[in-house]
Amino acid sequence: MRHLIIGSGPAGVVAAETLRKADPAAEITLLCGEAGPPYSRMAIPYLLKGGIAEAGTHLRKDADHYSRLRIQLVQARAQSVDTANRTVSVGAGKSLPYDRLLIATGSRPSVERIPGIELPGVHHCWTLEDARTILAKARPGTRIVQMGAGFVGCIIMEGLLSRGVNLTILVRSGYMVRRMMNPTASGLLRRWCEAKGVRILTHTQPKGITSEGGVLQVALPDGSILPADMYLSVVGVDPNLGFLGGSGIELGQGVLVDATMQSSLPGIYAAGDVAEANDCLTGKRQINAIQPNAVDQGRIAALNMAGRPARFKGSFVFNVLTTVGLVSSSFGEWQGVPGGESTEVLDEARYRYLNLQFEGDRLVGANTVGFTDHVGALRGLIEGRLPLGVWKQRLMDDPTQIMQAYLAAAHSMA
Amino acid sequence: MQKSLQIDPNKCTGCLQCEMACSWENYRSFTIAKSRIKVFSFHHEGRFVPYTCTQCDEAWCMTACPVDAIQLDPVTGAKIVLDPTCVGCKVCTIACPFGTINYVAQTGKVQKCDLCDGAPACAKACPTAAITYVDSDWTGFEKMRQWAGKTDTNPATV
Numbered sequence: 001m002r003h004l005i006i007g008s009g010p011a012g013v014v015a016a017e018t019l020r021k022a023d024p025a026a027e028i029t030l031l032c033g034e035a036g037p038p039y040s041r042m043a044i045p046y047l048l049k050g051g052i053a054e055a056g057t058h059l060r061k062d063a064d065h066y067s068r069l070r071i072q073l074v075q076a077r078a079q080s081v082d083t084a085n086r087t088v089s090v091g092a093g094k095s096l097p098y099d100r101l102l103i104a105t106g107s108r109p110s111v112e113r114i115p116g117i118e119l120p121g122v123h124h125c126w127t128l129e130d131a132r133t134i135l136a137k138a139r140p141g142t143r144i145v146q147m148g149a150g151f152v153g154c155i156i157m158e159g160l161l162s163r164g165v166n167l168t169i170l171v172r173s174g175y176m177v178r179r180m181m182n183p184t185a186s187g188l189l190r191r192w193c194e195a196k197g198v199r200i201l202t203h204t205q206p207k208g209i210t211s212e213g214g215v216l217q218v219a220l221p222d223g224s225i226l227p228a229d230m231y232l233s234v235v236g237v238d239p240n241l242g243f244l245g246g247s248g249i250e251l252g253q254g255v256l257v258d259a260t261m262q263s264s265l266p267g268i269y270a271a272g273d274v275a276e277a278n279d280c281l282t283g284k285r286q287i288n289a290i291q292p293n294a295v296d297q298g299r300i301a302a303l304n305m306a307g308r309p310a311r312f313k314g315s316f317v318f319n320v321l322t323t324v325g326l327v328s329s330s331f332g333e334w335q336g337v338p339g340g341e342s343t344e345v346l347d348e349a350r351y352r353y354l355n356l357q358f359e360g361d362r363l364v365g366a367n368t369v370g371f372t373d374h375v376g377a378l379r380g381l382i383e384g385r386l387p388l389g390v391w392k393q394r395l396m397d398d399p400t401q402i403m404q405a406y407l408a409a410a411h412s413m414a
Numbered sequence: 415m416q417k418s419l420q421i422d423p424n425k426c427t428g429c430l431q432c433e434m435a436c437s438w439e440n441y442r443s444f445t446i447a448k449s450r451i452k453v454f455s456f457h458h459e460g461r462f463v464p465y466t467c468t469q470c471d472e473a474w475c476m477t478a479c480p481v482d483a484i485q486l487d488p489v490t491g492a493k494i495v496l497d498p499t500c501v502g503c504k505v506c507t508i509a510c511p512f513g514t515i516n517y518v519a520q521t522g523k524v525q526k527c528d529l530c531d532g533a534p535a536c537a538k539a540c541p542t543a544a545i546t547y548v549d550s551d552w553t554g555f556e557k558m559r560q561w562a563g564k565t566d567t568n569p570a571t572v
Contacts, residue, residue, distance in 0.1 A: 010480060014477075040480035040481055042480040042481075042501075042503050042505065043480060043481055043501050043503065045503075046501040046502065046503070051501060051502070051522065052501055056481065056499070056501060057481065058481070059480065059481065059482065060482055061482055061499065290505075291478055291480050291505050291509075292474070292477070292478040292505065292508075292509040295477050295478065296477075299477075318508050319508070320503075320504045320505065320507060320508045322502075322504065325519075327504065327517065327519075329508055331508070372504070372507065372516060372517045372519075373452075373513075373516050374452075374513030374514070374516065375507055375508055375513060376474075376506075376507055376508055376509065376510035376511055376512060376513040376514070376515065377511065377512065377513030378508075378513075379508055379509070379510075379511045380511030380512060380513065383511060384511070394458075403452075403454055403465075403513065404454055404455075404456055406513065407454060407463050407465060408456075
């Protein structure tokens with residue numbers, strides 16, 4: 001059996017490892033779109049901060065990990081999939097055959113549609129190569145204008161500031177990380193960043209970028225110009241599925257998959273940030289671009305590819321973000337649900353905030369800022385759909401009793 | 415026979431010797447905020463519940479780690495954080511549905527119970543045998559593992 005995996009992020013690598021365990025005789029090829037060993041984008045902020053070297057970003061630390069498992073790494077990008085002949089074209093007239101195919105191509109940075117976006121000095125922060133460029137250019141006093149304050153935009157700030165740069169952040173909407181934080185949490189993050197010397201302009205989307213004497217000129221809607229040595233465009237990501245056009249594989253926002261992670265075509269699977277699979281809170285198919293989900297889906301897809309039935313029962317969104325040292329997290333239906341109730345506690349001076357969302361006597365979502373202890377139990381409560389009983393009212397009165405509620409509800413410990 | 419921590423909240427008096435011992439073992443200081451075992455107080459019920467990692471088979475923390483910084487100790491069965499490898503991304507802290515792996519701001523790393531290489535300091539320090547280190551078959555933590563199985567939407571089968 002020839003297994004071909006497109007994409008060497010966490011989903012692809014875990015799938016390859018799982019395939020080796022489940023099918024010792026299989027031929028496993030892992031297509032890597034970038035040079036070097038598979039690495040984690042999650043680690044890039046810490047590389048920027050200087051906390052780790054490049055090797056610290058590698059998904060697996062043993063140099064012979066892949067050869068030992070007889071996983072063949074091929075550096076190339078998939079150009080197209082020929083589902084009739086079961087081959088993947090990798091350009092230059094070359095193609096790779098497969099019996100089972102896993103699409104684990106993740107995402108790529110969204111591209112802003114403004115004049116000048118192709119100028120030298122305009123960068124994304126997504127790949128190791130991007131990080132190398134930023135590390136080479138970001139020096140004390142370097143003027144960086146960053147468009148976007150979503151998850152990536154926030155998590156890279158600490159690394160940028162640690163290099164002594166002068167940072168201005170442009171935010172299209174009124175709020176930072178609006179896809180994972182409510183306005184109160186978002187407001188705390190903004191105030192925190194401003195206190196750390198970051199200039200933040202909300203409701204601001206540049207009209208265009210020009211270059212004068214090697215200095216970028218970022219034109220703002222009010223007519224003013226921001227000079228910049230570097231423009232960082234971090235406005236979100238899109239699933240990497242351009243090469244699937246004409247393949248016949250059914251696509252939505254991502255590759256639509258069933259509970260076995262199989263696409264609309266037999267033998268072709270998808271996992272990770274490119275897969276649109278069941279959300280266990282909403283019951284709808286959607287992309288859930290978080291690390292734990294990527295590895296779960298990679299493992300389940302691989303088991304099915306190896307002929308061992310395994311089912312994906314759904315996942316939901318939760319994430320943790322560190323913005324210049326301030327830790328925040330977001331779980332499930334943090335925006336609340338119709339007919340639901342919520343409770344919160346806010347300590348603005350200490351940048352601490354906890355918001356809980358309920359449906360009946362079950363927790364369905366949460367936002368936290370400055371709370372890091374035992375936050376995983378929020379996942380446990382939400383995913384386990386555990387009835388809180390008397391603890392619902394106690395949490396309404398004091399949300400910080402969340403661990404006591406969890407121990408009582410999950411472990412009958414009180 | 416592998417051993418596990420067994421916790422009997424009925425015997426806990428809330429003295430926090432376990433937290434002191436854990437902090438001393440790992441940081442050579444009595445800083446209970448840094449303890450990897452935590453005693454929760456239930457004021458309504460007048461109860462204390464010590465709580466820490468069960469070293470669960472699913473090992474959500476270990477599978478979620480993007481840089482392979484959490485590994486299995488084959489002798490004790492503990493899932494151990496490799497400090498030099500941990501980048502401090504905290505993904506494990508939200509992936510663990512028990513809430514038993516936590517971020518330590520001072521070190522910039524996560525920490526969790528590692529069973530002290532097979533001689534847990536908390537169990538040694540507990541004066542009422544609310545925390546004991548016993549053969550796995552005996553452990554009351556089995557209840558929690560069963561619960562883990564119920565909430566694990568995607569159980570590992572390999």
